Amino acid sequence: MHAMQYELTLPTDYDMDIIRGRVARVGQLLDDWAGLGFKTYLMRERGVHGSPVNQYGPFYLWNTVEGMNSFLWGGAFQGLVDDFGRPEVRQWTGLAYEEGVAADSPAAVRRRQTVPDGVELSEVAEDAVRETARLAAQDGAVLAAAAVDTRRWELVHFSLWDHDTPKSEGEVFQVLLMSAPGRKALPRGRQW
Known part of the structure; x- marks a missing residue:
């Protein structure tokens, strides 16, 4: 499992209905994308849920590297690049994934944290697995995942809520749409 996200931080006076319209227009294009677990089309609006910015920040969980690379290099991502420029694309290696019992997902939370120096890496990873299970077991949880970027030694916890x-805790995003062609195939639990 691989996690991926890019963020487009937009001007404070940007009409976020443009993003809503874009997602309505092109969001279904990934509904059958090979190798994609799910893509959540996420947005933050300045002043909503405490957000200081207007931002478009889709979050993905991939079942295969081939699917992710096909998306990035095969042309689909080029439309976003043509419209907004080429954003930094963050990638994390999966540590854990769990399903919750809720079905709908109007909100997502992303929490990033640095893996501190001087800690046992296995303990950090096991804590991330436990946190993923804890989040997924909460009332209203749709799913939860944890992943790590070993270049930056950064953990990301991602969860969807009904x-x-x-x-x-973390940055709250509005979920505009979710494409989930391979969600059922995402491996559950610990990823090593």
Whole structure:
């Protein structure tokens, strides 16, 4: 499992209905993308859920590197690059994934944290697995995942919620749409 996200931080007076319209227009294009677990089309609006910025920041979980590379290099990503420029694409290696019991997902939470120096890496990874299970077991949880970027030694916890007041700390995003062709195939639990 591989996690991926890019963020487009937009001007404070940017009409976020442009992003909503874009997602409505092109969002279904990934509904059958080979290798994609899911893509959540995420947005933050300045002043909503405490966001200081307007931002478009889709988050992906991939079942295969080939699917991710096909998306990035095979032309689909080029439309975003043509419209907004080439953003930095963050990638994390999967540590854990769990499904919750809720079905709808109007909100997502992303929490990034640095892996501190001087800690046992196996303990950090096991803590991430436990946190993923804890989040997924919460009332209203749709799913939860944890992944790590070993270049930056950064953990990311990602969760989807069926209400606008998630039971998780971090940056809250509005979920505009979710394409999930391979969600059922995402491996559950610990990823090593």
